[in-house]
Amino acid sequence: MTPLAKLLEAALFASARPIPTDELSTLDSEASPEAVRAALEEIKATLDDGGHGVELVELGDGWQLLTRPEYTEAIERAQLALRPQRLSGASLETLAIIAYRQPIGRAEIEEIRGVAVGSVLKALVERGLIDIVGRAEGLGRPLLYGTTSLFLEHFALRHLGELPRADELAVALRPLIRVVEDEAEELPLGDAATAAAD
């Protein structure tokens, strides 16, 4: 491996969280972003071809060394590490809605799920998967929720664009998925609310 690849491998080993590419670039001031990316690919190839127990994965907003799935059971049986708790159906439904519709208020989530979601939201905020990202303009200025980078890590996503698109779903209705690419755009709230007032 090149010296840069070795340096990056050491840094990735030392870190407990995914390291973004630009943060990896600061390890060697002379390395260009292209060189860093090439070095990452080199590490990835080395780990994959050499038959290593860990692999380099791009997730969240960075890169991380992870154990390979085939060893999970043995590691867990020996109680060396424990898998995080699995999310409940209610949590996943709430997360799915927030991921596609963020920023979104509680009332709109409840309208789609048909149940009260107060305690689920609280638990998800505590787990760090979602966060309060602002307040809506409407009556009472309700809190708006959005997903965090931990959400991406939890589902091993690089960005929200990796979620299935609306037209890929079996049931393609009105755009539940408000194209995730233009996240920066301020999304108007309340079209579900007006639709609900029957």
Next chain:
Amino acid sequence: MTVAVLPHERGPSSFDVELPAYNGPLDLLLTLIRDEKVDIYDIPVARIAQQFLARIRHLPLDEAADYLEMAARLLRIKAQMLLPRNDQDDLWEDPRAELVRRLLEYQQVREVVDHLDTMAESRRGRFARAYLPESGPPPAPPLALSLVELMSAVDRVLRVTRQPTLHEVVPRSLDVPGAIETVRGALLLRARLRWRDVVVPGAEPWQVLSVLLALLELAKLGELKLAQPQPFADVEISRDAAGEAA
């Protein structure tokens, strides 16, 4: 029209949790539509409403509210469907339309949930490094002293001074400016001093206090630094280089 027995009319002793867990009334409705093999765009509302009420009968109370709201909605749609209507009336809107829209939307969410669940499972099966950097040394615990320790400290300070004669009142005010001059002079000669160097043995209490106030004043002005490595250790006085430069 049949009136169903709603959960809250049953005694609290009849709570029943053997019902498969539904993620809400829409989940239950979708399950019914699947089980009954009916067309989602042409729901037989009367039949589905009947089934819905039968299933929620055993729900624990704290979940019932959301289901009751849906039950009421179903019964209302059922009633609207019974109203006579003119087939030529283009303005007639299917009372089920809103419900169908919500069901489809919810079904879409369920599909995304399946995706998310698969992805989360795949990530869950891989471990990352569990090392987390430690957050520095813990702050020193607050000074815990017993009364005896405090009294013996006072005793040690006063032992330096001459035993005052109790009947003799000496009205002498403190001489802080004088002490400041003394300390400054001492610091000119040596960069580091100890408490014992600036308080001569056998000093009067007013002298000890003057020196103490002088030290605090000079420390405030930034001319020197005071340090005590541990409780009751000799106080170390050193020139403050930064303060001097300023």
